[in-house]
Amino acid sequence: MTRTLEGTVALVTGASSGIGHATALQLSREGASVALVGRREDRLTDLAGEITAAGGQALVVPADITDAQAAAEVVERTVEGLGRLDTLVNNAGLMLLGPAPAADLNDWRRMIDINLMGLMYTAHAAVPHLVKAATEEPRQVADIVNISSLNGRRAYPMMAVYSASKFGVNAFSESLRQELAHQHVRVSVIEPGSVDTELRTHNPEAVLQALTAGLGDIERLQSQDIADTVGYIVTRPRHVAVAELLVRPTEQI
16 A cells, blocks of 8 residues: 555544544544644553554653643644654634623633634744745645534524634635745645534534534544545645545535
8 A cells, every 4th residue: 555645644633533643543534643732641552552563663751731831842842753754633612602792711712722823823833844844745735624514604593602613714714825825835624514523512512402403413423534544635646635535524505
């Protein structure tokens, strides 16, 4: 099997579960060495063991990227430990839902801090290394893939600030894409619909029931479906950039 990312290094945030976990495995299968970033070090260590057992290379980098200095240190530790940086997957996120008038403002701040600011901090620190990688072998191209949401295109009740954060991700991604295009650093945004991960389980039971009622008994996406999408984007030839992909479950309206 051709390992398109052989000799490259990827950094994946939110790698301790769900989409981040699956994406780290996918990029490793494509040949990349992978820096695993998240707050649950035990899960990152288990994932690193899974990657190395399959013949890959992984670096565990526990961190809270809502702090700008911590995000910068994550990038520096990746480059120091693995030698370079070719791919950044900004996946870390939080979804705390409910009616806006009754919301806990701390929940709003937590979502903005991780979904938007953490993503921007990490991208800001990574860009110089990605620009350098795009001038070098083996691929002469680098990638930022930002995991947004269907909510980055369309707002729904009980999702006001979650949607605001994801609209922000989309706007930031498009602006950055235009700034970096001529340096062969591709910036892509993926907008998943409903994915069967632990993300929604952080909400009260009443919110979970409302989500289930709104979606009905559909077959949700799995984390691997989004990992496959990331893999597709970052393995395109140098002259091909996938700027935006909306991925819905077939039955989701």
